[in-house]
Amino acid sequence: MRTRWRAVLAAAAAAFVLAGCSAADSGKSATADSAGSGQVPAAPRQGAGDAGKTEQGKGVAQVTPPQAGATNRKLSRSARLELTATKVVDVVAQARGIAQGAGGYTGQESTGEELATLSLAVPADKLDGVLDQLSHLGTSLVKRELNTQDVTEQVVDVEARLATQRASVERIRALLARAASVSEIASVESELTSRESALESLEQQRNSLAGSVAMATVAMSIRSVAAPAPPEADHSGFLGGLAGGWDAFLVFGGGLLTVLGAIAPFLLIVGPLAWLGWWLNRRRRTVKPEPTEV
Incomplete structure (x- = not known):
């Protein structure tokens, strides 16, 4: 009888132990399933996102942004x-x-x-x-x-002063509209005239700077020089010698004509006188009486 109760108690204890082990195994499998479904690896994905953000941040940090106005200089x-x-x-x-x-x-x-x-x-x-x-x-x-x-800084400075001066003129005009007495009107109008004059001067400076940026000037100076001499002709060979001889003949003929032209006036005067002297001398010899014999 006792042996039977001992066998029953042993069987119950074994069943209890088996039930506990199966519960533990089911809990482990549930944990494994949840891990496989992606619920637990949320933290690693967050780390990966942070790493991506860090890499993106590093990429932005490596690229130096252009300075303001660096590509729009005046x-x-x-x-x-x-x-x-x-x-x-x-x-x-x-x-x-x-x-x-x-x-x-x-x-x-x-x-x-x-x-x-x-x-x-x-x-x-x-x-x-x-x-x-x-x-x-x-x-x-x-x-x-x-x-x-x-002139970028000058342009920026003039534009800023123009904005300030326009606001100042508008304030003076508002004061003029609220002026009640003649003295106040005269005083405000005088100030308004002065500020409008300053505004026009700034506008002229702005226009002058804009013109110098839009249009470039070229100052030219042109001097006259003599035309280059023509290349010398080739005087080698038979044709070259013939051309040289012809040039020499022309030079000699020109010189001879020059000499004849220079003595021509003298020939016109001296020639007739010389011919007249020769003629008289010849005539005298012709009419000379022969000597008589003794």
């Missing part, structure tokens, strides 16, 4: 050319045509037979091409200068 350009030419007037006309063809115009000009100076204004973006064309005019290029001045 440049005032000017150039100077010195040329030589055999015909100054023709080169001046060609320079005018090049400037007008580029959309520019001619400023001051002084043209003579030996020297010409003129000032050309052309669009700033076409200055390099115009200089290349002008440099090939005439006989030779003596000097070529190109000057570039950055």
Whole structure:
């Protein structure tokens, strides 16, 4: 009897142990399933995202952003050319045509037979091409200068002062509208006139800077030079000798004619007198009486 109860208790204990092990195994499998479904690896994905953000941040940090206004500078350009030419007037006309063809115009000009100076204004973006064309005019290029001045700060300063001055003028106009007495009106109008004058001066400065940026100036100086001598002819060979002999004959004949031309006036006077003397001498010999015999 006792043996049976012991066997039953042992079987119950074994069943309990098996049940606990199966529960533990099911918990482990559930944990494994949840890990396989992607619920637990959320942290690694977050780390990967952070790593991506870090890499992206590093990429942005490596690229240096351009400075403000670095690609929009205000440049005032000017150039100077010195040329030589055999015909100054023709080169001046060609320079005018090049400037007008580029959309520019001619400023001051002084043209003579030996020297010409003129000032050309052309669009700033076409200055390099115009200089290349002008440099090939005439006989030779003596000097070529190109000057570039950055006026960005001046433009920014004038624009800021213009905005401030416009606001100041508007305030004075508001005060003028609220002025009650004649003295107040006169005082405010005087101040308004002064500030409007300052505003016009700033606007003129702004326009002048804009013009110097939009249009470039070219100062040209053209001097006259003698035409190059023609190449010497080849005097070698039979034809060369014949040509040389002919030239020598022409030179000798020219010299002989020059001498004859120089003594011709004397021959016109001395010749008749010499002939008259010869004739009288001959006549005297003819009429001379013969000597008588004793």
